[in-house]
Amino acid sequence: QRQSAFSEEWDEWETLLDANKRAAHSEFYSMGGMAITPDNTIMALAEDFLSRRQYGIRFRNLETGNWYPELLDNVEPSFVWANDSWTFYYVRKHPVTLLPYQVWRHAIGTPASQDKLIYEEKDDTYYVSLHKTTSKHYVVIHLASATTSEVRLLDAEMADAEPFVFLPRRKDHEYSLDHYQH
Numbered sequence: 001q002r003q004s005a006f007s008e009e010w011d012e013w014e015t016l017l018d019a020n021k022r023a024a025h026s027e028f029y030s031m032g033g034m035a036i037t038p039d040n041t042i043m044a045l046a047e048d049f050l051s052r053r054q055y056g057i058r059f060r061n062l063e064t065g066n067w068y069p070e071l072l073d074n075v076e077p078s079f080v081w082a083n084d085s086w087t088f089y090y091v092r093k094h095p096v097t098l099l100p101y102q103v104w105r106h107a108i109g110t111p112a113s114q115d116k117l118i119y120e121e122k123d124d125t126y127y128v129s130l131h132k133t134t135s136k137h138y139v140v141i142h143l144a145s146a147t148t149s150e151v152r153l154l155d156a157e158m159a160d161a162e163p164f165v166f167l168p169r170r171k172d173h174e175y176s177l178d179h180y181q182h
Contacts (some may be wrong), residue, residue: 016043016062032077036062037085039137042108044088046077054098057090059108072112076100078129078158080139087159089139091128096173100128103141103163119152119163132156133179142176149174 016036023029032046032055046055055075059068072090075146079090080099092102103119106112121128125145132139139154141163148172150169154161166177 016061017045022047033079035079035081037081039082039085042068042084044079044081046075046079052098054093068109069107070106070110070112071103072106072115076082077131078131079180080130080132082154082159082161083136083156084138084159089130091130094124097124099124101126103128103130107159118154126150133177135179135181138179140177143169144174147172147174149176151175151177 017034019029019031022031025050028049028051030048030051031127032048034046035044036042043060043062044057045060048055055077057072057075057079059064059070061068074093074095076091076093079088081088086108088106088108090104090106091100092104093099094101101121101124102117105116107114121143123145125152126143126154127145129142129144130139131142137156139156141152141154143150143152148169151166152163153166154163167175
């Protein structure tokens with residue numbers, strides 16, 4: 001049973017990942033990011049073994065310690081879990097430009113070939129990233145260029161959510177948003 005580090009009854013550390021062991025058989029290793037499911041059972045881990053910021057995402061069952069078989073490759077270390085702890089959103093890089101341009105939905109335990117494209121940015125001056133709101137109710141697809149931005153939202157409670165535009169992009173208008181209470 002995992003406990004909060006702030007709990008008075010908490011008495012020992014649990015190592016979820018030893019990056020030195022992950023890197024032991026490679027000339028290069030970088031951990032780009034890590035995210036734990038809302039129910040604390042699965043860890044998503046973005047790793048780069050090439051030194052080109054071309055990450056692969058793997059999943060580890062934290063109850064058994066076993067790794068799931070699927071690998072999501074050529075991705076950004078920008079990803080979030082939906083609230084069902086089974087649905088996972090991530091950003092793919094363009095195969096030529098290596099810019100982040102697509103948001104995909106993955107179901108744990110299924111092949112990456114079954115993932116669903118949720119959003120594709122066609123303008124290569126925009127950078128695509130993901131995060132969750134403070135309330136944990138929405139997944140934010142943030143699209144940003146040098147002077148313009150746009151936000152699309154996914155309901156984190158729905159495994160089959162479709163994105164909706166909060167405010168359409170307008171030249172030289174930048175914004176960001178958060179949702180505080182559920």
